[in-house]
Amino acid sequence: MLNSINTNPGAMVALQNLNSTNTELATTQSRINTGKKVGSAKDNGAIWSMAKMQTASSSSLNAVKDSLSRGQSTIDVALAAGDTITDLISKMKEKVLAASDTSLNTASFNALNADFVSLRNQIQKAAENSKFNGVSLADGTTTQLAFLANSDGGNFTVAAQDLSLTGLGLTSAATTFTNAAEAKSLIATLTSALQTATNKLSSLGTASTGLDTHLTFVGKLQDSLDAGVGNLVDADLAKESAKLQSLQTKQQLGVQALSIANQTPQSILSLFKG
Incomplete structure (x- = not known):
């Protein structure tokens, strides 16, 4: 050397x-x-890019979860209104059945008629007030609502169910009585309206279950994406x-x-x- x-x-x-x-x-x-073992692009460009894309996908699912949660709340409000409406229809049926009794005096008949009209008006009010964030699935103003289903902008569509007087066939013209015979004839109308209301509530309940299931899936998907990113960069x-x-x-x-x-x-x- x-x-x-x-x-x-x-x-x-x-x-x-x-x-x-x-x-x-x-x-x-x-x-x-x-x-992190990959904290920047210079650590490992390919892995960093992949992790960034997956992180973006996971973050965007927060908006999906928020939208689905709003959907759940909108349906819950409609279902709550529907429960009230079915109770009101049952009471209306009780009133017309009582009014069909020919032994009633005029005062009693008029009192039953007034109660019946009041109950009918409450149905319309319940339907109109069944809004969440200004949107309703039960007042008859819309046919369907679309909520976010995935990070690509896909939609989860929920069909609206008209629970207003018009939607149930209980408009004032169709549900008016001035005597016992007319009151009796409304029993079948109210029975049909009650069946219609319960069918519509059943549809809303099915949609709510679908939203719940999809929301759970989105949560699991987000967790899986986060775990995958962790495996790449942690x-x-x-x-x-x-x-x-x-x-x-x-x-x-x-x-x-x-x-x-x-x-x-x-x-x-x-x-x-x-």
């Missing part, structure tokens, strides 16, 4: 090794600090911790090796001592 004070190959090799160790140590410390901290200890020891040895290599030119001085 050339003995030179200008060039020290041993020190150069030791410095290269120490710099390599320091680079690995910095990488390991960054992984420990961030918890660091194994147990492994990184063990590697940190190894690199710190290697760094200390590298410093000592560089120190020894730097002492080599000093031995040349002994050649010039007389």
Whole structure:
């Protein structure tokens, strides 16, 4: 080996090794600090890009979940109105049945008729007030509502069910009586209206179940996407911790090796001592 004070190959090799160790140590410390083995595009461009796309998909599902939750609430409000409406129809049927009794006096008949009209008006009010966020599935103003179903903008469509007086065939013209015979004839009309209302509520209930199921699926899908991203970019901290200890020891040895290599030119001085 050339003995030179200008060039020290041993020190150069030791410095290269120490710099390599320091680079690995910095990488390991960054992984420990961030918890990620791929924190930026320069760590691994392909993996980083894939993780970013999947993270974006997962984040967009939050909007889907919000939309489906609004759908659930809209249906729940309609169902609540429907329960009230079916109760009102049952009471209306009770009133016309009582009014069909020919033994009633005029005052009693008129009282039953007034109660009947009041109940009929409450049905319309219940249908009109069955709104969530200004939207209703029961007032007859819309035919269907579409809620987000996936991150691509697909829709989950819910058919509206008209529970207004018109939708149930209980308009004032169709449900008016002035005598016992007319009251009796309305019994079949109200029975039919009650059946119609329960059928429509059944449809809304089925739609609500569908929304619940899809919302659960979207939640599981989002969890799976998040777990997949974690598998791509998250660091194994147990492994990184063990590697940190190894690199710190290697760094200390590298410093000592560089120190020894730097002492080599000093031995040349002994050649010039007389």
